[in-house]
Amino acid sequence: MAAEIDAGAGRAPACLCVLCGLPAAGKSSLARTILGTAAQHGWRAAVVPYDHLIPEHAFQTRVVEDGAKVQETHTEWKSHRRAVLQCIEQFLKEPQLLTEQLSSCQINREVWQQCVQVLVQPEAAHQTALLFVLDDNFYYPSMRYEVYQLARKYSLGFCQVYLQCDLESCIKRNQCRSRPIPTEVILEMEKHLESPNPQKYSWETNSISLNTTEDLSDCAIQKVIELISFALSNPLCPIEDNTEQKEADRLKCATNVVHQADQACRRLVSEAMKRARENQVPPDHMRSLAAQLNESKAVFLHNLRKQFLQETSFLQNEDINVEGVVKRAVDNFEHEKKEILLRIIND
Ligand SMILES: *[C@@H]1O[C@H](CO)[C@@H](O)[C@H](O)[C@H]1NC(C)=O
């Protein structure tokens, strides 16, 4: 399929740039700024405004009160987000396709028409690179990962800008808008927001974070421009699809993570035992310490496996940073170990 947009050797580079952050963090204004300077960098750029593309009724179900509801609306919103990505995909394959021919009816076609119009204008023809700036909250990594997958499928550039703005300011700015979002939605989203974390997910490597509590500086804008330029000149490589093999690999990966964590935990346990001996902990307490550490390690490793499989269910194996996962997990165990040891020593 990639071949369809790969017509001729000189296919123009393209990039998907994800803007992520709380409502009113300044995403749309950054998107406008990028759009405004795009031509001078030789980019044909379009902003993809999720809030306008996705119909109001779907948006309303986003009003959330508790965690369960977030999960539910997350699922509802999901099919709409997919539809947006499908539109981008269709455009990549057939830029001349008319909006009426779009296969998806889940998005507002008029808005879509407006956002891609600038891309097909004759005066844009001499601009070689194609840029889509995706403007949504993207608060879960899994939401951003869908974009990454699309970029990879078509060997596009991919980058992410996290707009970090303190909660108070977001709430205040939102209240000044003509159609504010309920404050509780922002509060709820803040609780769930997981900003890009390249240590955890290597596919998020090409990400930057901007402090948008105040107006963006020229220097910050420059950083975004450089990020996009880098993404354009370093497109992703597509991978083959082999679901079964991948699942087997993921289980293997989980076993590997648990094995490495187990080794590290054993070392921590024997260190703790050594410390206890040095502190002249009596033998019965030593036995209790050994049992507690052992028990704690077993529970810890069990949970680690479970959590790892859960968290990686949407990922490709090569996008998981095993070393980072093990290190963070072992740090947690070390903390637990210290507490157990202190309890016994102070007893
Ligand atoms: C962001 O900028 C504001 C105002 O300049 C500052 O008060 C805040 O500490 C900054 N936040 C971070 C995370 O750097």
Ligand SMILES: *[C@@H]1O[C@H](CO)[C@@H](O)[C@H](O)[C@H]1NC(C)=O
């Ligand atoms: C450590 O825990 C495992 C699993 O919970 C158990 O099978 C083993 O007997 C325990 N060993 C010690 C020395 O307590």
